[in-house]
Amino acid sequence: MKSQILQNISLKPYNTFGIDCTAKSFVEVKTVEQLLNILEMVKAEQPKFPSIFILGGGSNVLFLKDFDGLIIKNSITGIEKVKENEKDITLYVSAGENWHNFVLFCLENNYGGVENLSLIPGTVGAAPMQNIGAYGVEIRNVVERVKVIDRKTNKQFWISNKQCQFGYRSSIFKHEAKDKYIIIGVEFRLTKENHVLNTSYGAIKDALENDTPTIQEISKAIISIRESKLPNPKEIGNGGSFFKNPEILSNQFEKLKEEFPAIVGYPISDEITKVPAGWLIEKCGWKGKVVGNTGAHKNQALVLVNYGNAKGEEVWNLAKEIQQSVFNKFGIEIEPEINIVG
Ligand SMILES: Cc1cc2nc3c(=O)[nH]c(=O)nc-3n(C[C@H](O)[C@H](O)[C@H](O)COP(=O)(O)OP(=O)(O)OC[C@H]3O[C@@H](n4cnc5c(N)ncnc54)[C@H](O)[C@@H]3O)c2cc1C
Structure with missing residues (x-):
C-alpha cells in the first residue's frame, strides 16, 4: 500500500514539547518500500519539497516555526532474530519501533543490555543519533551496526558500531553525516546469561531491594526513579x-x-x-x-x-x-x- 502525503498538518501531536506548528507536507511510512517510494517521488518532484525531515517520536526536537518541506514520520516496525548462541542474541529492530517497547520486549525475554535505558522516549531509529544514554549505559554498548538509506542515492547499507563514532550524546549522524542517512533499523547484541549489570549510580542502588538484582528489577528501579524525577511529556x-x-x-x-x-x-x-x-x-x-x-x-x-x-x-x-x-x-x-x- 502506498503512503499518503498530507498537507498542512499540525505537528503538535508529533513532538513531546507540544509545540503547535505546521508541516507543509507530512507522510507516515510503515515499510522500507513505502519510504523508498517517497524518496523517489521527492527526487522526481523537486523543487516541490525544499527540504525533508525525518521524524521519530519527536522527543528530541524543538520546532522553531512552521516546516516548509516534507516531514517523513518513520513508523517502520518489526523485531527479528538474526542469530543466537547460548550466551547472546543478535536482533534486528526496525527504526520505527518504540524504544521503551523494545526494552520491555528484551526484559520479557531476559535479554540483557538495555535495562538501564528503560523509559527513554522515542524510536529505535533515533537512538543511535545521539547515542542515547542513562544511568551509566549508552546504546553504543549494545549496537552491532546500523542500517541506513543514503538520502542522495537511495541505496541501503550498513554502518558498523565503530563507524558510528559514538560519543557522549553524539554520533556521526549528528556531525559528519548530518542529514546524509535515514536509519531504517538497528542490530543489537544482547546477553542471554551472565548479564553485565550496571548499578553504579547511587540512586539505583538505593531503589534496589537486594545486591544481586535481575535486569527486570534494575529496569523497575530505573522506571520509578525516572517517574519521580522527570516531568511526563503527556502532562507537561x-x-x-x-x-x-x-x-x-x-x-x-x-x-x-x-x-x-x-x-x-x-x-x-x-x-x-x-x-x-x-x-x-x-x-x-x-x-x-x-x-x-x-x-x-x-x-x-x-x-x-x-x-x-x-x-x-x-x-x-x-x-x-x-x-x-x-x-x-x-x-x-x-x-x-x-x-x-x-
Ligand atoms: C522526558 C524525556 C526524557 C528523556 N531522557 C533521555 C535520556 O535519559 N537519555 C537520552 O539519551 N535521551 C533522552 N531523551 C531524549 C530522547 O528521548 C532521545 O533523544 C530519543 O532517542 C529521541 O527519539 P525520537 O524518536 O523521539 O527522535 P526525534 O525527536 O523524532 O528525532 C531526533 C533527531 O533524530 C533524527 N531522526 C529520528 N529518526 C531518524 C531516523 N530513522 N533516521 C535518521 N534520523 C532520524 C531527527 O531528524 C532528529 O534530528 C529524553 C526525552 C524526553 C522527552
Missing part, C-alpha cells in the same frame, strides 16, 4: 534534558572550585571534567522560573517546559538566555542536546 510538554553536560578542562574546573566550592564535576580523563548542566543552570537561579508560556522545570532545571501554548521561538529564547547566564557566571558554554529545527 518537554524534550527531556535541553542541554548537554559540558566537558571542560580540568584546570578550569579546579579554578571554578576555588570560587564555587560546591560545584560538582566528574573527571572523564586526566584533562577533562564533565559538569552537570542542571547544577549550573540551577545556580543561575533558573530552577522553577516561569517565563511567559515556558520555563525551567521546578524539579529539574535542565528540562525546559511548555506550560501550554509556548511557541518554539519562545522556548529557544529562554534557552539562549540560560546559556548566556551560565556563561556569564561560570565562563562555561552549554550546548543544546535537543535538535533545533527551523
Whole structure:
C-alpha cells in the first residue's frame, strides 16, 4: 500500500514539547518500500519539497516555526532474530519501533543490555543519533551496526558500531553525516546469561531491594526513579534534558572550585571534567522560573517546559538566555542536546 502525503498538518501531536506548528507536507511510512517510494517521488518532484525531515517520536526536537518541506514520520516496525548462541542474541529492530517497547520486549525475554535505558522516549531509529544514554549505559554498548538509506542515492547499507563514532550524546549522524542517512533499523547484541549489570549510580542502588538484582528489577528501579524525577511529556510538554553536560578542562574546573566550592564535576580523563548542566543552570537561579508560556522545570532545571501554548521561538529564547547566564557566571558554554529545527 502506498503512503499518503498530507498537507498542512499540525505537528503538535508529533513532538513531546507540544509545540503547535505546521508541516507543509507530512507522510507516515510503515515499510522500507513505502519510504523508498517517497524518496523517489521527492527526487522526481523537486523543487516541490525544499527540504525533508525525518521524524521519530519527536522527543528530541524543538520546532522553531512552521516546516516548509516534507516531514517523513518513520513508523517502520518489526523485531527479528538474526542469530543466537547460548550466551547472546543478535536482533534486528526496525527504526520505527518504540524504544521503551523494545526494552520491555528484551526484559520479557531476559535479554540483557538495555535495562538501564528503560523509559527513554522515542524510536529505535533515533537512538543511535545521539547515542542515547542513562544511568551509566549508552546504546553504543549494545549496537552491532546500523542500517541506513543514503538520502542522495537511495541505496541501503550498513554502518558498523565503530563507524558510528559514538560519543557522549553524539554520533556521526549528528556531525559528519548530518542529514546524509535515514536509519531504517538497528542490530543489537544482547546477553542471554551472565548479564553485565550496571548499578553504579547511587540512586539505583538505593531503589534496589537486594545486591544481586535481575535486569527486570534494575529496569523497575530505573522506571520509578525516572517517574519521580522527570516531568511526563503527556502532562507537561518537554524534550527531556535541553542541554548537554559540558566537558571542560580540568584546570578550569579546579579554578571554578576555588570560587564555587560546591560545584560538582566528574573527571572523564586526566584533562577533562564533565559538569552537570542542571547544577549550573540551577545556580543561575533558573530552577522553577516561569517565563511567559515556558520555563525551567521546578524539579529539574535542565528540562525546559511548555506550560501550554509556548511557541518554539519562545522556548529557544529562554534557552539562549540560560546559556548566556551560565556563561556569564561560570565562563562555561552549554550546548543544546535537543535538535533545533527551523
Ligand atoms: C522526558 C524525556 C526524557 C528523556 N531522557 C533521555 C535520556 O535519559 N537519555 C537520552 O539519551 N535521551 C533522552 N531523551 C531524549 C530522547 O528521548 C532521545 O533523544 C530519543 O532517542 C529521541 O527519539 P525520537 O524518536 O523521539 O527522535 P526525534 O525527536 O523524532 O528525532 C531526533 C533527531 O533524530 C533524527 N531522526 C529520528 N529518526 C531518524 C531516523 N530513522 N533516521 C535518521 N534520523 C532520524 C531527527 O531528524 C532528529 O534530528 C529524553 C526525552 C524526553 C522527552
